[in-house]
Amino acid sequence: MEKPTEDTYVAEFVSVTKQLGALLGFDAEFNRKTPSGKPDIIIYYKNKPVAVIEVKEPKIPLSDPSLNEQALRYADWYRKNRDVLFYGIHNMKYLNLFKFVQKEQREKTLLDFIEGKKTLWVPVSNFPFKIIPWAKSIDDYKQISTNNRAQENLQDFLLKFKEILEGKTLDLSSDVIEAIRRYIEEGANRGLTKFEDMYRRNEENVRELFEAWRSERGLDKPKNDSQLREFLGLMIKEQLYTFSMKVLFYLVLQSIDAEMAAKLKENLASVEPSDPLIFKRIFDMLFAYAIDKTGDFEEVFGTNTVDKLPLVDATLQSLKELISYLSQIRWSEINVDVIGRIFEGLIYTERRHLLGQHFTDTAVVDLILAATLKSPGRLIDPACGSGTFLVRALNYWRAKYGYKKENYQFIEGIDIDKLASMLSKINLYIQAIKEIEDKIKYYPKIRHSDFFKEMLPPEFSYVTTNPPYTRQEEMAMAFYDKEYKKWLDETVEDIPDWSKRASIYAYFLVKGAKLLKEAAD
Template sequence: MSKINELQFEGRVLNWLREIIEAEKRLPFEADQEVPINIDGETLRADLVIWEDKERTKTACIIELKRPEYNGYSLELTENAMRKANFLGAPFFATWNVNEFVLWETFEEGTPLLERRRWHQNVVAIKRLEEVERRAVEERLKRFLQGFLTKDFFEICFVKKGVPTLPLDRLFIDRLRSAVNTFYIRISEDLQAESEENGEFRQRLRDWFGEQGWVFGEKEEDFDRVARLSVLLLIAKVLFYNFLKVRAPGFGLKPIKILTEDADRFKTQLYKYFGQCFGYAEFFRREFVDDLPFPNDEAVVRQLKGFLKEMELYDLSKIGYEVLGSIFENLIPDDERHKFGQHFTRSDVVDLIIGFCVKSGEERVLDPACGAGTFLTRAYVRKKAKTRAKKEHSEILSELKGVEIAEFGCYLTRVNLAIKDIFAREFCSNVEKTDFFDLVPGEQAKFEAVVTNPPYTRQEELEATFSPGYNYKAKLKKIAKEAGGGGGLEVGKRMSIYGYFFFHAARFLAEKGRLGFVTSNSWLDVDYGKYLQQFFLRNFKVVAILESKEERWFEAADVNTCITILERCDKEGLRRKNRVKFVQLKKPLQVFVEQSGGEEARWKSVDRFVRFVEGSKGFYEDERVKIYEVEQAKLWEEGFDEVSGKYEGAKWGKYLRAPAIFFKILEKGRDLFVPLREVAEVRFGIKTGANEFFYLTEEELKKWGIEREFWCHKEGEGEGGKWVPNYVIKSPRECRSVVVKPEDLKYRVLMIHKEKAELKGTKVLKYIEWGEERPREF
């Protein structure tokens, strides 16, 4: 990969801008590079200038370009860009470190940061400027500039005449994410160099990875991972220090002001400030990742100092648990969040689950995948409101237990719980950093409520992350075997990790205790769902299953979700008589969960809705909700196959989504219907694991020029054989009648029957390599 400097990159961006302007005749813009500016006798240069007119008489925007390791939100950079924009009379200026493009509305000097209006766009995710040479990166940069000039900036400049105002919370999260995405780069590079040169340090690093149960392959991504964690924990400590300084003035904490630009002295002085937080020493304890060296670079230290100065402007107590929780999701890289299935749970979803599971306020509550602690903090508030005898902070904490595999999540959970009563005489959180599957039920007290948003990852994705000695596959198999007794369950590899959370969590739940999970809703209808259905029906009263028709509860996760509420019940007779409520919400959750009026009003609305669901009978529907009640014994009979003598599963999704007429027909024709498997052979279709990659239209096949043998099969022998496309039905909607006609089908399935080495020189190999560069898209 050839070297490229900032000036050369500026030139490329300028050429791309001019090409777009030339092609889009309606655009009034012009663009120039390195425009000289004389301010008070000092000659400065604007990296790029976008003019509002062809005559270059009015400046629309200046763009300051930096390398990826430079923070686009740094005070030094933004103030410098602002000066240039003010001098040129530009209503807007932008800071762009290739990864993050931030467009600011020009402001008068002295305006606080929190009042600055800005537009933020994540463009690419690279670590080195040289990576812009990669074709895929260059294509994304060009697409961004195309959209920016022709749509986003054009509208801001001429239609809206201003940058949209975003809430403080969003600015706060964007600012933190930008800090993490830039600071970790240099730390990672230095760690890699130190590991190569210092065998003792390399061994310490390997030992630390082993303690986490991770594989240390001495790859770039390994160094990135530990570098990111060190930055995340540092930022969290700075935020918590500032919170204590503002909310507990009796501690006498002073603003962090560090003059040195030497990296080692900078960290030493920073921890002297942290050492003043008596009573909260565990929050500022130095671990291996905390002692990783800062890059000995004055520019990096200046950025860190600017960041500390900026964080003084935020009061953590005003940010709120909703935002603190979403920090966990927003600051973790997309690929890692996907790998571990970590997604922040909205507080209205959490409160609804808590409302079903924490009734009296006396319940001991376990969250086995606590993330940033939203379930536990909301359970804390619920218990505080419910218990008549007001409990001490420490007593409530003793009734809450969190388990989290990620160090950063554990830290945020402890912070979230600590700030519930910052003046408590002591703080002792029961938050354990471990894999939930390593917890032994017999060593733990039983809980009356187990609530969580478990990871949605497939088990095979996690196997590659953990060290071979960790043997994740064997661990999951053991959990399934132990589930529910009676020989346990034989579960296939396609079972998501959340299924095993159900199995293991049940062993920590007391009789009549309730379990409330929000998970992918796929288990309702897919093959591996039969294991969960069987497990639920054999061990619980299924209280309710809730799904939203109106909204997605996890915008960042590419899954549809449902809430499952179960009650532990060892008596078969009571389980069979139980009436299961299938609930479809036809309005957003905020219609059911009070958004204003304080905590008392909010919990009253939750209790009102829970009572309504639990008390409904038969079939009910209005403009807000649809509820269908099914006897639990019927669910068992529906899924039990008398021929095989096994529970084979049923499609429970119909009870949530089918229209009212479906249930009327079902009731009237009860004695007329038989399962399809009794009159026809039912087989599963092709399971690719990545339909977006393997299912292609003929237009896409032609575009790539993929050879016929990979999307067709031959019918007949020899030269007289006929090539027939591999037709596939992706959705029943493609079929215009009950008779399937190939000409109606849109997709062909790609079936590659050769080893990769045999594909050299083929178009299909180019397509495969293109897909391999985009693992998150498929």
């Protein structure tokens, strides 16, 4: 039997597309007359050729700049010779689709801060469409016709492509957040039994690390095996979410830094071994390199309790698939607000509930800031979450008063949740890409701390926040401090007849008001 090639997969893809796309108005053709000399896929919609898809092997990442440059040259050839305005690059795992536009029509991305060639071929979506994410080589070509998930993914792509052809705009950021969550949840579920066994045997200090983590979270000792398993599950989930956030931020940074990109490429080639120890060591080295390279982000890439936990065999497959997925995305071409939205979505549900977190829609934030802000001045968000108020304040001042690098120094934030403070720091850093490209050091003024323990002077022009809305008891549990009410009482000790049943947000309002310059006058 002959070894399968890209041609083999193209034929299989065409056959399945004909079957799945017929009711949607699609057809497909195996095309040999190509500028590359290798067969491509031509997609028809209502009997008219609308797209060409070039197939690559799974080992070739779609984020490779040289791949995209070559592909878009071919795309121009098809546009001129076949009047096709859509061009796709597909490595069996994922599919990137580009559209030719008559004039440049794209949102602000990281590339706006980097010199580079502009093109009239723009991605139809910030993120690739998944087809066979688990494909390892061309030998998996039959998956497109035999695997139900692969066929569902292809059908979903055709449905979305139909919407695009009908003039609709796609936002796949929620799909990306959901995909990341799914990989993490699957990894946590797969690894839980092994972690429980390691806890009982106290292998690799898992029991001591669990006790340290439990103490940090203010959790009581588990009452029974069921609660122990629940807590272990939360700990693993936090481990995987934290790891994923570090990987994602590294990918964003390396998209604008050639040295970091080279280091990443060198190390990603080494993650195939199934030894969890080697896998973890590789990424620990990458994260240490990122701290050294940026001169900052110890808070993001540094080690905390969950980072000291071992990775287990059962979670590796999910993590590898997640890394493969994130590596397909060209982060430098994605709108900075979309990147922020993805990081924001990485705070998992249980944690968000305890913290009373309700992330504010940017349209609402913009409305509040437009009614509040005047000229640039010192601004703080005492419950900054992922930094939406801080980022939008910078954008507001930039739009109204023009770009001024000193505005970044006015912005400060505090959050009790380490994950949230990491997100805020990341999002501000992304906004400051221009400064970073100009070799100006920028260290976002974000503190991982308890706002009510902070001794801050009344020197702020603005205090803007969406404080947590939750009961004091839940905040005490989430904030890892059993004496939390003591700090709240000190905040309002000068207010007679203050109700002890007041919600947390009321205390934020009182302390926030005391930070304003006018409050001291």
